[in-house]
Amino acid sequence: MSILALNGKWGALLGAAALAIALPSAADAQAKKIAIANFGPHVTLDQAIEGFKRALADEGYVEGEGVTYEYQHGNFDPSLVPQILRSLEATSPDLMVTVTTPITQAAVSLVEDKTLPIVFTVVVDPVGAGVVPSWEHGSDRFVGSSNMQSLEAVIDFAGELLGEIDSFGMLYNPGDVADTTQLEQARQAAEAMGIELKAEGVESVNDIQQRTTALTGVDFIYIPSSSLLQPAVPAAASAAERMGIPIINASHPAVREHVVLASVSISWDQVGYNAGLLAAQVLEGTPTSELANNRPAIDEHIPLISARRMEAMGLELPEALADCDCVVE
Numbered sequence: 001m002s003i004l005a006l007n008g009k010w011g012a013l014l015g016a017a018a019l020a021i022a023l024p025s026a027a028d029a030q031a032k033k034i035a036i037a038n039f040g041p042h043v044t045l046d047q048a049i050e051g052f053k054r055a056l057a058d059e060g061y062v063e064g065e066g067v068t069y070e071y072q073h074g075n076f077d078p079s080l081v082p083q084i085l086r087s088l089e090a091t092s093p094d095l096m097v098t099v100t101t102p103i104t105q106a107a108v109s110l111v112e113d114k115t116l117p118i119v120f121t122v123v124v125d126p127v128g129a130g131v132v133p134s135w136e137h138g139s140d141r142f143v144g145s146s147n148m149q150s151l152e153a154v155i156d157f158a159g160e161l162l163g164e165i166d167s168f169g170m171l172y173n174p175g176d177v178a179d180t181t182q183l184e185q186a187r188q189a190a191e192a193m194g195i196e197l198k199a200e201g202v203e204s205v206n207d208i209q210q211r212t213t214a215l216t217g218v219d220f221i222y223i224p225s226s227s228l229l230q231p232a233v234p235a236a237a238s239a240a241e242r243m244g245i246p247i248i249n250a251s252h253p254a255v256r257e258h259v260v261l262a263s264v265s266i267s268w269d270q271v272g273y274n275a276g277l278l279a280a281q282v283l284e285g286t287p288t289s290e291l292a293n294n295r296p297a298i299d300e301h302i303p304l305i306s307a308r309r310m311e312a313m314g315l316e317l318p319e320a321l322a323d324c325d326c327v328v329e
Helices: 003-022 026-030 043-058 078-089 101-110 151-162 177-193 205-213 230-243 268-283 307-312
Strands: 032-038 067-073 095-099 118-121 142-145 167-172 196-201 221-223 247-249 262-265 302-306
Touching: 032 043, 032 078, 032 101, 043 067, 043 095, 043 118, 043 268, 067 078, 078 101, 095 101, 095 268, 101 118, 101 142, 101 177, 118 268, 142 268, 151 177, 151 247, 151 262, 151 302, 167 177, 167 205, 177 196, 196 205, 205 230, 221 230, 230 247, 302 307
Parallel strands: 032 067, 032 095, 095 118, 118 142, 167 196, 167 221, 221 247, 247 262
Antiparallel strands: 262 302
16 A cells, blocks of 8 residues: 555545544533522422433433533522522523522513423412413423422311311412412312411511411411421420420421421422423424423322321321321321
């Protein structure tokens, strides 16, 4: 072989190698970037985010392969929300995820790129919050999954566990549309079921013990899935214990830790998973306005009871719940 031919052969090989190095792989070229804006670290919100990622992995978007994530949270401080949203938007994601109502509502006005699709999760009432026009359709930019719970399911469970219910108390944050929506649901459920509702607004976690004490005389206290209240459940439980009033919470962790007597909760992992399924469709080109928003079905509500709290309150598990497989020892 001539020197000229040899040089040509090696030149072609080196050129091909250089081209392979210079060009991204097909996997890299197709990888999507998703920005996740969370209001704050909490076990239920973390479960929703993990469920979201699991759904995307099931749809072929595996973390580190088909998708990468940028994550920030605001430690439940509303003043940090604008900074988080703008910082995440600056990473030029293909899609943004907003976790909780406060973050999602802020994103409506603060995310400047009107072409960036946003999938929300753990938003109790996205229609009432003005995020989407209806449950059946997303907006031009937003679609997602709700964690709206049935108050009828909560009251029915309380009756099975505690006996006849004449009244119940509820804490809520009057400054959070998600909380006020749940309060209105509670009022409607109480009226329909012929029982009394006593509600106390909590505007700061520093007031939660005082507000809980104001609910004296009720058969149980319900704490909804509130961004403000859930991190402060132990403080409410301390005040309720002094009054001898059981708490039924909207999420399970406080029951597993034996902080409160019981809970009725939807699956937070499933709420996030439902949002992930929507995100996969958006990434594949479906407009958010053509997708329906998701909310939990009645049969997705799961009860949980603390055996230690039952014993401390002198309660026994009713026969109706003997086979519920819902008691944490």
